[in-house]
Each structure stands twice: as C-alpha cells, then as structure tokens.
Amino acid sequence: MAMKIYNGYEIVVLVAIVFLGSFMENSATTTGTNTTDMSTAILISVDQSGNADFKKIQDAIDAVPSKNSELYFIRIKPGTYREKLQVPVDKPFITLSGTLASNTIITWGDTGEINQSATLSVFASDFVARYLTIQNTFGTTGRAVALRVEGDRAAFYSCNILSYQDTLLDDTGRHYYNNCYIEGATDFICGNAASLFEKCHLHSLSTVGGAITAQHRNSSSEDTGYTFLNCKITGIGTALLGRPWGPYSRVVFALTYMSSVVVPQGWDDWGDPSKQSTVYYGEYRCYGPGADRTKRVGWSKSLSNQEATPFLTKDIIGGQGWLRPLPTHFKRGSTNVTVNVP
Incomplete structure (x- = not known):
C-alpha cells in the first residue's frame, strides 16, 4: 500500500500481490495509434459521506469530459451505492475501482427489456472495473441484468456480478474478466x-x-x-x-x-x-x-x-x-x- 496526501485528500492505492501480477503481465497501450499515457491517471474520488469529490458514482462519471484521451481513475470508497449507472460511449479510458468487492457495492433492482434493466451499463471503450460488486436485486421472476457491456476493450478484475436471470449481458466488443465471481x-x-x-x-x-x-x-x-x-x-x-x-x-x-x-x-x-x-x-x-x-x-x-x-x-x-x-x-x-x- 502506498499513501499520499494532497489538498486534504487521502489517496490510497491498495495493490494485492496476487492481483498485481495479472495486471502487469497484460501491460500494453490500447491501440497502436493511441498516445494515451497508460501509467498516469486523473484521480476522482467518491464517498457517500461527502469526504471526496462526489457522493455519487454517476456524478463522477459525468464529470469526465466527452471524448477524453486521458485515463480517469474513479476511486470509490467502501459503501453500498444504490445507483443505476451508465458509462456513455463518448467517455473512454475510465476505471471504476473499489478496495474490495465485498465492501464496495453497486446495487439496483430493475427488470423489463434485457437492454434496459442493467444496474451498470458500459457503452464506452477502454473501460476497467476493479474490486466491485455489481448486482441486480429484482429477484427470480424476470430479466434482471446486473452488468451490460457494449463497449470494446473492457476489462473486469476481481468483481462480483450478481443476479438471477441474464446476470451478465456480455453483448458486443472484446472483453476480459479475471478472478470474477458471476452468479445467476x-x-x-x-x-x-x-x-x-x-x-x-x-x-x-x-x-x-x-x-x-x-x-x-x-x-x-x-x-x-x-x-x-x-x-x-x-x-x-x-x-x-x-x-x-x-x-x-x-x-x-x-x-x-x-x-x-x-x-x-x-x-x-x-x-x-x-x-x-x-x-x-x-x-x-x-x-x-x-x-x-x-x-x-x-x-x-x-x-x-x-x-x-x-x-x-x-x-x-x-x-x-x-x-x-x-x-x-x-x-x-x-x-x-x-x-x-x-
């Protein structure tokens, strides 16, 4: 763990050795023509208590500029976030990261058309999620997507993806899931x-x-x-x-x-x-x-x-x-x- 203090914000990056290896073995720029610096990210923090940049995850996503070319790292402090989220197609290079999937939970309880019910919908390319629980709590009587992924080049590390029917709508694009728990x-x-x-x-x-x-x-x-x-x-x-x-x-x-x-x-x-x-x-x-x-x-x-x-x-x-x-x-x-x- 490394810690720095900047303008009253505590910046903590927890790196578990068991997971770090899987990140580092896959080091690469995203495309041959992309010039984005993969080692540096703009940090945005989310905390329900208000001791961060935003209280809501969607507000943090919305703060990322359209057609951005830099990495944005949205650090989500532990808590249960009752939000229905979208990462728009014009906002690539976003990472949503908790500390542990067991204590950083994104939850909603929707149903209906398969393309409409997701708790988290990812339309942007070059998206990463780490150490999150993403769940749809609707129940057992209809389609209830927890995670919908339509962007290209999306990766998920150590996430829990939970529902009953159509839990993970892994729809279009190239995607990678590592050490995830998927239930349905x-x-x-x-x-x-x-x-x-x-x-x-x-x-x-x-x-x-x-x-x-x-x-x-x-x-x-x-x-x-x-x-x-x-x-x-x-x-x-x-x-x-x-x-x-x-x-x-x-x-x-x-x-x-x-x-x-x-x-x-x-x-x-x-x-x-x-x-x-x-x-x-x-x-x-x-x-x-x-x-x-x-x-x-x-x-x-x-x-x-x-x-x-x-x-x-x-x-x-x-x-x-x-x-x-x-x-x-x-x-x-x-x-x-x-x-x-x-």
Whole structure:
C-alpha cells in the first residue's frame, strides 16, 4: 500500500500481490495509434459521506469530459451505492475501482427489456472495473441484468456480478474478466461479445437445468464467442453449460473445474435441432465430477491440443494489444501525485 496526501485528500492505492501480477503481465497501450499515457491517471474520488469529490458514482462519471484521451481513475470508497449507472460511449479510458468487492457495492433492482434493466451499463471503450460488486436485486421472476457491456476493450478484475436471470449481458466488443465471481440461474452469461473469462468462479442458482451461458453468435463469419479458462463451476442444483441464443453460438471451457452441478448432457439446443450442426461447443481438459464427457451430447466437441490452442491465451481477444496495467501515477488537474507500486 502506498499513501499520499494532497489538498486534504487521502489517496490510497491498495495493490494485492496476487492481483498485481495479472495486471502487469497484460501491460500494453490500447491501440497502436493511441498516445494515451497508460501509467498516469486523473484521480476522482467518491464517498457517500461527502469526504471526496462526489457522493455519487454517476456524478463522477459525468464529470469526465466527452471524448477524453486521458485515463480517469474513479476511486470509490467502501459503501453500498444504490445507483443505476451508465458509462456513455463518448467517455473512454475510465476505471471504476473499489478496495474490495465485498465492501464496495453497486446495487439496483430493475427488470423489463434485457437492454434496459442493467444496474451498470458500459457503452464506452477502454473501460476497467476493479474490486466491485455489481448486482441486480429484482429477484427470480424476470430479466434482471446486473452488468451490460457494449463497449470494446473492457476489462473486469476481481468483481462480483450478481443476479438471477441474464446476470451478465456480455453483448458486443472484446472483453476480459479475471478472478470474477458471476452468479445467476438462467442464461446468466449471455450476449455476442468476444470474451475471455480467466480464473473466474461461475455459481449457478438454478435448481433444475438452468443454463450458464446463452451466447448469441449469428453467423460463422462473426469472430465472437466465450472462452472460460481455468475457471470453476459450482451451484445449488443442476445446470447446463450452455444453450444457443444465436444459431452459431460459440463457447469453450478449458482447464475448468466442473462440480456435479453440470448435467451429464452438458449442452442443450434450445428446442431447435438445426442448431446442432452450426454451434461450436468445446471442452478441453476440464476436470471434476461434472466434466465427465461420456454422456455429453454428440454435437459438442472434446478438443484436441491443436484445436484448443487458440483458446488458451489472451490472443483470442487481442488482449496483448489493449489490456493495460494499473496506473502508477495519479494527478488532479496539472499536479502529479506519485504512487509507488511494489
């Protein structure tokens, strides 16, 4: 931990060694043409008590200038923030960061159309969230998205994403989820993004046969799909690995622990046998009682080493070119505040 005092504000950056490695191994500028300084961010603080720049997270997001080219780091002090948030498309390079997901909670309880119910909607590119709980508390009787991601190049580290139906609308763009806990019952990771989930914990609340994924790839030419690498699946009842929202749905589980919550058939065609010949559902060297493939549907794949290789690195989302490290310098206006990262 490094601490500096500036104009009465306490600037604290907590860096857990276990998570720092995952940030630093992905150090890169976001694009070859972008000149944004990835080591320095403008700091904005949020605290419900009023001892910060803003009391509300949305007010802090709104304060970021349109079409900004600098990193903005919005530091959220512990608390439960009852807000329905949007990060607009014209505000890239924003980070929302708590200290721990367990004590920094963004919550709402909406339902209705899948595109309207999200607690947090991210439309901007180059977005990062760290150490947050994002939840929709509507309940079990309708669509209730916790997190909707439509911006390109979005990354989530050590976040809890919680709801029941359609928890994570991982809709469009390239996304990375690291060490996140994602909970739901029905199609609780859905959409048509190209996303890598690494070291994530997926927990099914389904009592009978709910689906973990509903990937929405619509044609063989779309370079989208979900990859789950070194993840863990648990639950309270039984669950499918996935079913096809789109006819060319693509999902791969690799090196993932599957508890007995995963039903023996593994996958479902959602009542449309024609999709069996167009979907791409693969498993590679998964383990645990739910990973037994002897009773899997015949149209899912047990991937060979060669077939699995493209799904085993961040290259599947082009991540080496845009995942960025934690900033090491912070500033307010023109004044720099140096933070020493171990």
